Amino acid sequence: xxxxxxxxxxxxxxxxxxxxxxxxxxxxxxxxxxxxxxxxxxxxxxxxxxxxxxxxxxxxxxxxxxxxxxxxxxxxxxxxxxxxxxxxxxxxxxxxxxxxxxxxxxxxxxxxxxxxxxxxxxxxxxxxxxxxxxxxxxxxxxxxxxxxxxxxxxxxxxxxxxxxxxxxxxxxxxxxxxxxxxxxxxxxxxxxxxxxxxxxxxxxxxxxxxxxxxxxxxxxxxxxxxxxxxxxxxxxxxxxxxxxxxxxxxxxxxxxxxxxxxxxxxxxxxxxxxxxxxxxxxxxxxxxxxxxxxxxxxxxxxxxxxxxxxxxxxxxxxxxxxxxxxxxxxxxxxxxxxxxxxxxxxxxxxxxxxxxxxxxxxxxxxxxxxxxxxxxxxxxxxxxxxxxxxxxxxxxxxxxxxxxxxxxxxxxxxxxxxxxxxxxxxxxxxxxxxxxxxxxxxxxxxxxxxxxxxxxxxxxxxxxxxxxxxxxxxxxxxxxxxxxxxxxxxxxxxxxxxxxxxxxxxxxxxxx
Amino acid sequence: xxxxxxxxxxxxxxxxxxxxxxxxxxxxxxxxxxxxxxxxxxxxxxxxxxxxxxxxxxxxxxxxxxxxxxxxxxxxxxxxxxxxxxxxxxxxxxxxxxxxxxxxxxxxxxxxxxxxxxxxxxxxxxxxxxxxxxxxxxxxxxxxxxxxxxxxxxxxxxxxxxxxxxxxxxxxxxxxxxxxxxxxxxxxxxxxxxxxxxxxxxxxxxxxxxxxxxxxxxxxxxxxxxxxxxxxxxxxxxxxxxxxxxxxxxxxxxxxxxxxxxxxxxxxxxxxxxxxxxxxxxxxxxxxxx
Numbered sequence: 001x002x003x004x005x006x007x008x009x010x011x012x013x014x015x016x017x018x019x020x021x022x023x024x025x026x027x028x029x030x031x032x033x034x035x036x037x038x039x040x041x042x043x044x045x046x047x048x049x050x051x052x053x054x055x056x057x058x059x060x061x062x063x064x065x066x067x068x069x070x071x072x073x074x075x076x077x078x079x080x081x082x083x084x085x086x087x088x089x090x091x092x093x094x095x096x097x098x099x100x101x102x103x104x105x106x107x108x109x110x111x112x113x114x115x116x117x118x119x120x121x122x123x124x125x126x127x128x129x130x131x132x133x134x135x136x137x138x139x140x141x142x143x144x145x146x147x148x149x150x151x152x153x154x155x156x157x158x159x160x161x162x163x164x165x166x167x168x169x170x171x172x173x174x175x176x177x178x179x180x181x182x183x184x185x186x187x188x189x190x191x192x193x194x195x196x197x198x199x200x201x202x203x204x205x206x207x208x209x210x211x212x213x214x215x216x217x218x219x220x221x222x223x224x225x226x227x228x229x230x231x232x233x234x235x236x237x238x239x240x241x242x243x244x245x246x247x248x249x250x251x252x253x254x255x256x257x258x259x260x261x262x263x264x265x266x267x268x269x270x271x272x273x274x275x276x277x278x279x280x281x282x283x284x285x286x287x288x289x290x291x292x293x294x295x296x297x298x299x300x301x302x303x304x305x306x307x308x309x310x311x312x313x314x315x316x317x318x319x320x321x322x323x324x325x326x327x328x329x330x331x332x333x334x335x336x337x338x339x340x341x342x343x344x345x346x347x348x349x350x351x352x353x354x355x356x357x358x359x360x361x362x363x364x365x366x367x368x369x370x371x372x373x374x375x376x377x378x379x380x381x382x383x384x385x386x387x388x389x390x391x392x393x394x395x396x397x398x399x400x401x402x403x404x405x406x407x408x409x410x411x412x413x414x415x416x417x418x419x420x421x422x423x424x425x426x427x428x429x430x431x432x433x434x435x436x437x438x439x440x441x442x443x444x445x446x447x448x449x450x451x452x453x454x455x456x457x458x459x460x461x462x463x464x465x466x467x468x469x470x471x472x473x474x475x476x477x478x479x480x481x482x483x484x485x486x487x488x489x490x491x492x493x494x495x496x497x498x499x500x501x502x503x504x505x506x507x508x509x510x511x512x
Numbered sequence: 513x514x515x516x517x518x519x520x521x522x523x524x525x526x527x528x529x530x531x532x533x534x535x536x537x538x539x540x541x542x543x544x545x546x547x548x549x550x551x552x553x554x555x556x557x558x559x560x561x562x563x564x565x566x567x568x569x570x571x572x573x574x575x576x577x578x579x580x581x582x583x584x585x586x587x588x589x590x591x592x593x594x595x596x597x598x599x600x601x602x603x604x605x606x607x608x609x610x611x612x613x614x615x616x617x618x619x620x621x622x623x624x625x626x627x628x629x630x631x632x633x634x635x636x637x638x639x640x641x642x643x644x645x646x647x648x649x650x651x652x653x654x655x656x657x658x659x660x661x662x663x664x665x666x667x668x669x670x671x672x673x674x675x676x677x678x679x680x681x682x683x684x685x686x687x688x689x690x691x692x693x694x695x696x697x698x699x700x701x702x703x704x705x706x707x708x709x710x711x712x713x714x715x716x717x718x719x720x721x722x723x724x725x726x727x728x729x730x731x732x733x734x735x736x737x738x739x740x741x742x743x744x745x746x747x748x749x750x751x752x753x754x755x756x757x758x759x760x761x762x763x764x765x766x767x768x769x770x771x772x773x774x775x776x777x778x779x780x781x782x783x784x785x786x787x788x789x790x791x792x793x794x795x796x797x798x799x800x801x802x
Contacts, residue, residue, distance in 0.1 A: 083775075086604035090577040092596065097582070106551075110559045114582045127560045162602055185775065221777055230777060271745045302551065303660045304697040304705050382561060426704045426737075503745060 032076055033194055036154040039145065039208045042072050042198045046116045050143050053200040055118070056100065057139045059125035061202055064134030065104040066366070068125075069201040071339060072098045072116070073381040077193030080162075082169045082186070085177075099381040102128040106301070106363050110384045140204030148343040151327050151334045152212060152238035160241045165190050168244050172218055175253035180261050182222040189217050191478075192241065197339070205341040213332065213489060214239050215477030218252050222260045231260035231435070236477015237332045237491070259416075259435050266449035269438060269506040275411035276453065276502040277404055277439060281472035282416040284492030288392050288481065289422045290429035290457030292324070292492070295349045295357075296375070296387040296483075297364030299424055306427045306458055307355060315355045316461045319397045322350040324359055326374055326390035332479055333390035333490040340376035340385050347373045350461070361387045379486040386484060393493040397467025401496040404466045406442035412451070412504060413437040413444055422457070430454040430505075452505035460499055468496035513684040517542065517674040520584065524568065525678055527590055531597040535571035535611050537677045540564070540584075545669035548637075550644045552661055553652075570596055574605040614679045625800070627687040627715040632670055635717055640666050643723050647694045650727030655735060658698040660705060664727065667691045668717070689713060690720045694730040700738050708733035761795060 042048040053070055060068035074096045081089040098116060102109040102125075109131030111124035169188045176186040192214040199207045215236030222229050233256035235248055278286070299305035307315070316322075326335045326344035335344045340362050348356050358364065361376030364387055377388035405413065416435040422428070431453050438445035473493035481490045517540050524538045542564050549557040566589075568579045577600040581592055648664035655662070672686035693711030700706060710729035712721035752760055772778040780788065 080603070086606075088576065088604045088606035088609070090599055090603050091579065092577075092599070093580040094592070095582060107555055108557050108559075110557065112561045114564060124561070127558075131555065131558050162599070166603070185777075187775075221775075228776075273745075302663075302697075303699075304707060306703060306705055308705075309703060382563070384557075384559070423707070426706050426740075505745065 032078070032192075033196065033210070036210060038210050041196050041208065041210075042074075042116075045074075046072075048072060048116065048198070050200075050206070052118060052121075053143065053206075054139050056121045056125045057200065057202045058136070059122050060100055060102045060109075060128045061132075061137040061139060062126075063102075063129045064132040064137050065102045065109075065129070066137070067202045067362075068100070068102045068128065068137075068139075069199060069340060070098055070100055070121075071378065071381050071385075072198040072200075073195060075193060075195040075380070077191070079189060079191040080165055080169050082173050082188040085170075085173060085186075087166050087169050095380060097381040098124070099378070099384065100124045100128045101384050102131050103363060104132045106367060107131050108363075108384055112382050137202070139202045143200055143204055143206035146199075146205055146207035146337050146341050146343060148207075148336045149327070151336055151344065152330050154210070154212060154240050155242045165192075165241065168216065168249060171246070172216060172249040172252055175250055176218055176220050176257050179253055179257040180222065182224050182261055182264065183220050183257060184223045184228075185221040187219045189215075190244070191215050191217075199337075199339065199341040201341055207337045207341040209336050211335070212238050212240050213477075214241070214243070216244055216248060216252050217478060218256045220256050220260050222257070222264060224264045227264060229260050229263035229266075231256050231263065233259065234477050235475055237330045237475060238334055239330055239477075243330075262435075262447045263449060266447040267438070269412060269448050269451050269504060271504060271506040273501050274504055275408045275439075276499045276504070277408060277411065277413045278494060278497050278499065279413060279415040280401070280468070280470045280496050281493055282435075282474045282476070283414055284393055284474055284494045285420070285479065286417050286429070286431055286460075287322070287394065287494055288389060288490065288492040289420045289431075290427070290455075291322070291461050292349075292389050292392045293422065293424045293483070294427060294457060295322075295324075295355075295359055296389070297358035297360045297368070298387045300358050301364045301367050305424060307358075310355050311358075313355055314353050315458065316350055316353040317465055318353045319467045320350060320353050320461065320464050321348065321395040322392070322461075323348050323395060324373075324375065324389050324392045328391045328473065328491075331391045331473055331475075331491045332477060333392075333488075333492075335374070335377070335390060338372070338374045338376045338385070339378045340372065342372045342374040342376060344374045344390070347375070359387050359389060361385055377488050379488055383486045386486070388483065388486075388488050389481060389490050389492075391473060391491040391493070393471060393473065394464075394467060394495060394497065396469045396471045396495050397497075399466045399468045399496075401468045401470050404468055404496050404498045405439060405444060407466065407498060408439045409441060411439045412448060413439050414453070417453070427457040427459070428455070429457050429460075448506075450506065454503050454505060460502065463500045463502070464497050465500050466498035471495040514542075514672055514674065514686075517672070518676075518682075518684070521674050521676045523586070524566070524589065524593060525676055528568070528570065528593050528597060529678065531594050533570050533572050533593075533597045533600070533678075535678050537569040537611060537675065537681075539567045539673060539675045541566075541671060541673035543669055543671035545667060546640065547665060547667040548640050548644055549663065549665040550648050551663045553645075553648060555641070556663070557665075568593065568596060570600045571610055572597055572600040574607050575600050575603050576606050576609045577603065611677050611679050612681075614681075617681050621800075623800075625685075625687075627685075628670075629688040629690070629716045631717065632668060632688045632690075635668065640668070643692055643720075647692055647723035647727040650724035651694050651696050651731040652727075653731075654728040655696055655698060655731035658735060658738065659731065660697045660699045662697075662727075662731075663695045664723075665691075665693050666723075688715055690715070690717045692720060692723050692726055694727045696730045696734040698734045698738060700740075704740075706734055706737035706740065708737060764795065 109128040111127030113120040217234030300308040359375040376385035433451040695709040
């Protein structure tokens with residue numbers, strides 16, 4: 001393999017003083033940032049000084065407004081893809097820009113630019129300022145660095161090259177083929193990104209961070225007696241490459257192949273209302289989609305969520321506590337602070353069945369007279385922040401998983417769901433069960449396929465009657481939530497839980 | 513053709529060629545857009561921006577990679593290209609992934625798709641606010657006291673793109689878009705909040721649907737969801753409203769995708785010429801609708 005010398009990848013934006021950036025580098029074929037330091041990056045590499053930020057914020061508040069903020073971003077992402085037993089595709093992407101927001105009450109003026117020059121930033125700030133029409137609001141004299149913990153420390157200060165990543169993807173595919181003779185095709189992928197951000201607010205907060213993200217995924221096609229099935233599985237999070245050991249490659253191969261092979265013997269289920277047991281981990285996506293969005297404060301501020309009139313009321317059995325947690329180490333939805341500079345936290349949404357808190361950004365927090373819960377997030381500099389979940393899960397309960405399964409005479413056990421549709425206002429949802437089993441007389445039975453579940457998210461939450469002690473996050477490394485056209489990384493999880501009754505859509509007639 | 517964009521793409525082709533990329537495709541797109549959103553009769557979001565993006569597909573010694581960047585300064589681009597070529601050389605060969613045979617570029621229809629409105633800049637900010645207000649007011653009027661909240665927005669955009677390949681393809685496209693949308697939430701007796709929306713999008717401002725009609729439609733659709741009841745699970749005939757058919761047929765798109773056919777992952781693999789649905793089911797893909 002050819003060796004590429006480490007060298008400067010991108011030249012700098014020319015700023016006052018003629019600084020040259022040397023941060024993004026191609027290291028033996030893998031484009032990344034040279035260092036892992038978090039503070040001072042945008043000033044050092046792009047000449048973004050506090051004085052310049054103050055000037056731009058002043059422009060954004062030149063017609064008044066409650067506050068303004070700047071969100072600088074420089075992101076590098078890469079991926080490698082394998083098909084037909086060799087890594088034969090690679091991609092890289094560089095994104096750079098700043099978003100400028102002016103907020104007045106619940107009104108937002110927003111502009112962004114991909115040029116980090118004073119002229120471009122002042123023009124975007126002038127656009128943001130148009131949301132207000134009064135006299136200028138003053139900007140804080142000093143910006144104080146945000147103090148927070150580090151929930152995803154990077155393990156090395158030097159970038160690792162392309163070669164071990166190629167080996168990882170090839171090794172994962174090899175392990176898939178080795179695990180079962182039914183595997184006829186494997187597609188594997190490794191993706192990694194690093195996002196540098198700096199948030200500066202008119203009320204004096206300055207927050208800088210380097211957010212890693214990566215995933216190793218595989219999809220296999222299996223065939224037996226002419227019947228074909230597919231499955232996809234991944235692991236990852238806010239991790240650097242040191243996470244991806246041989247054991248992780250084995251876990252991905254095992255997860256994807258075992259699930260696909262099980263589908264070869266899957267049977268249809270009868271349709272109707274029945275008890276449903278959710279396995280720990282991946283089904284947390286249902287909690288996120290069907291229930292969690294209804295707790296985001298913007299939907300409640302706008303009165304479009306069914307939960308907008310239920311604060312302090314019982315929304316679940318006492319055994320249920322739902323949290324949204326930005327502090328779980330290395331989880332994909334974890335953040336040291338949100339995209340408004342508010343430190344991350346673990347927020348109890350539902351505590352022992354009682355609705356205790358919505359998930360707030362600064363706008364909704366002000367609306368309700370509360371502090372932000374650190375949920376103001378955005379996809380990138382081209383979007384303004386809105387309330388978003390981080391890692392959402394149900395806390396462990398008193399039951400044992402086996403005890404829950406044994407409590408069901410006839411029902412289904414759901415290990416993973418996909419292809420969901422949710423209506424937040426009504427709370428309705430429909431999901432495809434991508435992995436599951438029958439439950440017959442308290443025991444796990446045949447694997448199932450062609451099954452959908454549907455119902456009301458709030459009712460599903462009310463109908464959780466047993467919660468086990470085996471909480472797991474999904475850890476997929478690729479979980480991404482879409483809202484208002486913005487995608488943000490999240491994770492979700494749950495322990496084994498029993499939902500006393502849920503509508504199951506199947507293709508088999510009852511009694512057949 | 514935007515000459516400045518074309519010249520930059522041409523320069524990328526030449527620079528990559530000198531670096532050893534015999535075959536490549538370069539695409540450069542620019543867009544600018546405005547979004548004005550009102551909620552409950554006051555502006556909630558005003559957003560405006562201009563974006564650029566360059567994508568480069570490299571085919572080096574039978575190997576492939578794709579790269580994207582929004583930093584278009586020539587010094588930065590040159591480094592980006594040189595490193596992209598070097599990276600591509602490190603991965604495995606994929607002899608099946610190449611640029612299209614130039615014979616397919618021949619005989620292209622030389623027609624104007626008429627999807628760019630030259631008068632887009634004539635629409636003033638005040639006129640845009642007027643459109644949003646009209647749409648929102650119509651929703652409130654049609655929905656009455658059941659309405660909880662109304663969100664209305666107007667957006668317009670101008671985009672243009674240039675694509676060049678090293679084996680002779682050259683293409684330019686530009687388009688404009690205008691849209692108005694209204695979302696209405698109403699409150700049901702059981703505190704459920706059914707929501708419905710209506711929207712219109714078109715390439716020419718003068719063809720944009722009446723905003724009052726959009727607002728009223730959204731309100732009526734939301735009101736129609738009041739009192740919805742759950743029905744028993746059953747096998748029944750279903751009538752799908754025409755505006756929702758795309759959500760049904762989009763389920764076929766993955767199965768029709770060439771990648772899934774050659775990977776033999778689609779249920780339509782080896783089914784060409786076979787009957788796969790009702791005689792009444794005709795599905796076409798048409799990029800030439802004005």
